[in-house]
């Protein structure tokens with residue numbers, strides 16, 4: 001496994017309530033919802049969630065949604081989240097979106113690798129899961145290039161634009177081999 005081809009410096013920072021309008025704008029880009037069940041969110045509700053989750057330290061007790069802004073070449077380029085954090089089973093799932101104008105430059109791959117380091121590091125997670133619509137080739141490549149293993153097809157897993165859509169499911173264990181370990185700088 002190699003570094004993303006078009007290497008651009010990528011870091012993560014914790015999303016704050018001030019990021020809510022930008023997050024909403026990214027969520028509203030037409031292609032963002034093509035492969036994701038993104039429902040429109042009221043700005044105030046998103047601000048509130050970011051405030052609550054953003055105040056929790058990223059440590060082995062964290063039990064919210066870890067939302068991170070992806071910063072690429074000094075610009076806010078998208079987001080990556082750790083959701084469904086389960087402290088008993090030490091599991092979580094990963095989600096991500098890169099703004100349209102920043103795509104196809106290796107940014108999502110770098111961001112997912114960075115969030116894996118946070119999950120398996122300070123968060124003490126031992127298994128990460130992720131799903132991508134079967135036809136979402138770019139997203140599936142991001143996961144595969146980040147070390148996730150394909151685990152099967154979940155038929156009709158999510159409803160997207162009114163249709164039940166089959167999803168490829170992926171998993172990554174902290175014990176899995178990851179040649180790019182610590183290759184990407186990340187920060188809270």
Ligand SMILES: CC(C)(COP(=O)(O)OP(=O)(O)OC[C@H]1O[C@@H](n2cnc3c(N)ncnc32)[C@H](O)[C@@H]1OP(=O)(O)O)[C@@H](O)C(=O)NCCC(=O)NCCS
Nearest residue numbers: 032035096097098103104105106107108109132138139141
């Ligand atoms: C999926 C997404 C996050 C990928 O972001 P990105 O920064 O463009 O991804 P990368 O540049 O790291 O590319 C990852 C791989 O996908 C490939 N790829 C990128 N865009 C592609 C496309 N439109 N079609 C097919 N492959 C594509 C890249 O070539 C790369 O593969 P490679 O490493 O073999 O060269 C982005 O397209 C996106 O935000 N889409 C909308 C939201 C979404 O689908 N999120 C994921 C939900 S599961």
